[in-house]
Amino acid sequence: MNARLSWVGYRTIVRKEVTRILRIWAQTVVPPAITMTLYFIIFGNLIGRRIGEMGGFDYMQFIVPGLIMMSVITNSYGNMVSSFFGAKFGRHIEELLISPLPNWVIVAGYVTGALVRGLMVGAVVTLISLFFTRLEIQHPLITVSVLLMTSIVFAMAGMVNAIFANKFDDIAIIPTFILTPLTYLGGVFYSISLLPDFWRNVSAFNPILYMVNGFRYGILGVSDVKIAYAYAIMGGFALALGSLCLWLLHRGIGLRS
Amino acid sequence: MHALEVDNLTKTYANGVEALKGISLNVKEGDFFALLGPNGAGKSTLIGIISSLVNASSGEVRIFDASVQKQRSKAMSFIGLVPQELNFNQFEKPMEIIVNQAGYYGISRKVALERAEKYLRQLQLWEKHDKPSRLLSGGMKRRLMIARAMVNEPRLLILDEPTAGVDIEIRRSMWEFIRQINESGTTVILTTHYLEEAEELCRNIAIIDRGEIVQNSDMKSLLATLDIETFVLDLQEPLPAVPQIDGMEFKLRDSFTLEASVPKLKSLNALFSALESSGVHVMSMRNKANRLEELFLRLVEKGAMQ
Numbered sequence: 012m013n014a015r016l017s018w019v020g021y022r023t024i025v026r027k028e029v030t031r032i033l034r035i036w037a038q039t040v041v042p043p044a045i046t047m048t049l050y051f052i053i054f055g056n057l058i059g060r061r062i063g064e065m066g067g068f069d070y071m072q073f074i075v076p077g078l079i080m081m082s083v084i085t086n087s088y089g090n091m092v093s094s095f096f097g098a099k100f101g102r103h104i105e106e107l108l109i110s111p112l113p114n115w116v117i118v119a120g121y122v123t124g125a126l127v128r129g130l131m132v133g134a135v136v137t138l139i140s141l142f143f144t145r146l147e148i149q150h151p152l153i154t155v156s157v158l159l160m161t162s163i164v165f166a167m168a169g170m171v172n173a174i175f176a177n178k179f180d181d182i183a184i185i186p187t188f189i190l191t192p193l194t195y196l197g198g199v200f201y202s203i204s205l206l207p208d209f210w211r212n213v214s215a216f217n218p219i220l221y222m223v224n225g226f227r228y229g230i231l232g233v234s235d236v237k238i239a240y241a242y243a244i245m246g247g248f249a250l251a252l253g254s255l256c257l258w259l260l261h262r263g264i265g266l267r268s
Numbered sequence: 269m270h271a272l273e274v275d276n277l278t279k280t281y282a283n284g285v286e287a288l289k290g291i292s293l294n295v296k297e298g299d300f301f302a303l304l305g306p307n308g309a310g311k312s313t314l315i316g317i318i319s320s321l322v323n324a325s326s327g328e329v330r331i332f333d334a335s336v337q338k339q340r341s342k343a344m345s346f347i348g349l350v351p352q353e354l355n356f357n358q359f360e361k362p363m364e365i366i367v368n369q370a371g372y373y374g375i376s377r378k379v380a381l382e383r384a385e386k387y388l389r390q391l392q393l394w395e396k397h398d399k400p401s402r403l404l405s406g407g408m409k410r411r412l413m414i415a416r417a418m419v420n421e422p423r424l425l426i427l428d429e430p431t432a433g434v435d436i437e438i439r440r441s442m443w444e445f446i447r448q449i450n451e452s453g454t455t456v457i458l459t460t461h462y463l464e465e466a467e468e469l470c471r472n473i474a475i476i477d478r479g480e481i482v483q484n485s486d487m488k489s490l491l492a493t494l495d496i497e498t499f500v501l502d503l504q505e506p507l508p509a510v511p512q513i514d515g516m517e518f519k520l521r522d523s524f525t526l527e528a529s530v531p532k533l534k535s536l537n538a539l540f541s542a543l544e545s546s547g548v549h550v551m552s553m554r555n556k557a558n559r560l561e562e563l564f565l566r567l568v569e570k571g572a573m574q
Contacts, residue, residue, distance in 0.1 A: 106372060
């Protein structure tokens with residue numbers, strides 16, 4: 012009975028989330044497609060031609076993995092934070108809180124929803140990038156696993172943000188002041204080998220650097236960091252954030268009075 | 269077996285407000301139970317704790333022997349909740365809302381679709397099943413929450429002000445629906461501001477005031493304790509002063525309207541003869557309030573004076 016409850020409950024949350032993503036496709040899929048097309052045209056094509064090679068690849072090829080990863084990160088996080096906080100704000104999260112569903116099913120369902128959005132947008136951005144450059148994936152397993160783990164990590168981070176948020180401003184602060192700067196400084200547009208020693212050492216504390224480089228390694232076969240570090244950091248964050256989400260739901264912090 | 273056992277429950281919110289001060293009560297399986305109290309008495313906190321939306325400070329709640337604090341999942345599988353505030357996604361359609369809720373109880377989509385149609389039809393919402401729920405009227409939204417609460421066919425249905433703001437015709441059809449649900453074996457707990465509703469539907473009653481239970485008994489015995497009834501009399505001519513009649517109390521609302529409080533044991537004939545002999549001519553008469561309302565006010569006012 013418990014396995015059936017969990018499975019049906021999980022499928023219901025995922026179905027509801029995917030329906031929501033598709034219902035508001037103009038807000039979920041179209042904006043990142045437009046933004047990334049502009050990045051490809053301006054940074055990759057116009058400016059990139061003057062930059063020349065980076066890491067042994069032409070600049071457009073170099074930034075494509077970073078831009079795909081950037082859209083996966085922002086959309087996984089954004090989907091979770093807006094959907095979960097929306098449910099909390101509109102009080103329909105109570106439908107789940109009064110149900111017999113275990114907390115891990117709630118976390119897994121919402122994370123899968125965010126994963127679907129992250130991968131959907133990632134796929135659209137990849138397709139757009141093929142109009143501008145050629146992509147030959149060097150390590151498919153690493154590419155897929157880094158993509159999935161990154162999406163899961165940021166989905167869970169979005170859930171923590173949504174649980175603590177009390178107003179819509181609270182769900183904009185972290186993406187604006189933390190996530191965007193860390194992503195831009197996470198080696199999306201440049202190799203950290205170009206940085207002076209001090210800033211290269213500072214960059215080593217940015218977890219997004221490892222995810223972007225892990226993904227770039229999967230696609231292009233080059234990375235500024237050791238791939239094992241990337242997996243260790245993603246695994247560590249996934250474990251810590253997953254435990255935090257479960258603990259917050261168990262204690263009812265931000266959700267139950 | 270008890271459908272609900274509340275044992276010495278307390279709740280103090282983070283801001284220091286003591287919402288419940290050690291409440292204990294039992295609701296028998298199959299009962300239709302009224303939970304009444306003025307605004308801010310602690311009713312919604314109690315329902316919040318029963319449905320696990322509010323964490324208790326101390327004490328325990330058991331639903332069909334399953335502790336909400338220790339066996340939350342099992343306890344929650346027994347209940348259906350119709351909350352006071354709207355709490356469904358207004359961008360979703362009624363059918364989606366109900367089918368999703370069924371999924372959270374492990375009910376397969378096929379069964380969920382059948383049950384959703386059944387309850388939407390019973391609550392006269394089927395025509396709206398595929399319309400965005402934000403377009404429903406206030407009464408329809410309340411009925412939608414009842415249909416949603418029924419989809420897991422709960423053994424204990426909790427209704428927190430289900431008929432607030434609903435017109436009398438719809439309210440009566442909702443009463444009929446809830447009565448049938450109770451007759452089919454579901455235990456029902458109802459909070460309402462319409463005391464006529466509680467008197468009409470419920471067999472047992474608890475009154476909460478300032479976080480404490482001030483009355484907990486069956487409806488019949490409670491109403492039997494009411495020894496005085498108050499009537500409002502519309503007069504033919506203006507009355508300059510309050511009449512003085514032994515064993516009855518009078519109060520002038522205005523010169524044409526008199527309130528008469530009459531002991532239950534006295535016949536109304538005695539009232540009319542006494543008024544007649546005092547030269548007071550009555551054109552029409554009505555009850556000031558329903559019986560439960562009088563008792564409720566008396567209990568709550570007594571609490572306020574203490």
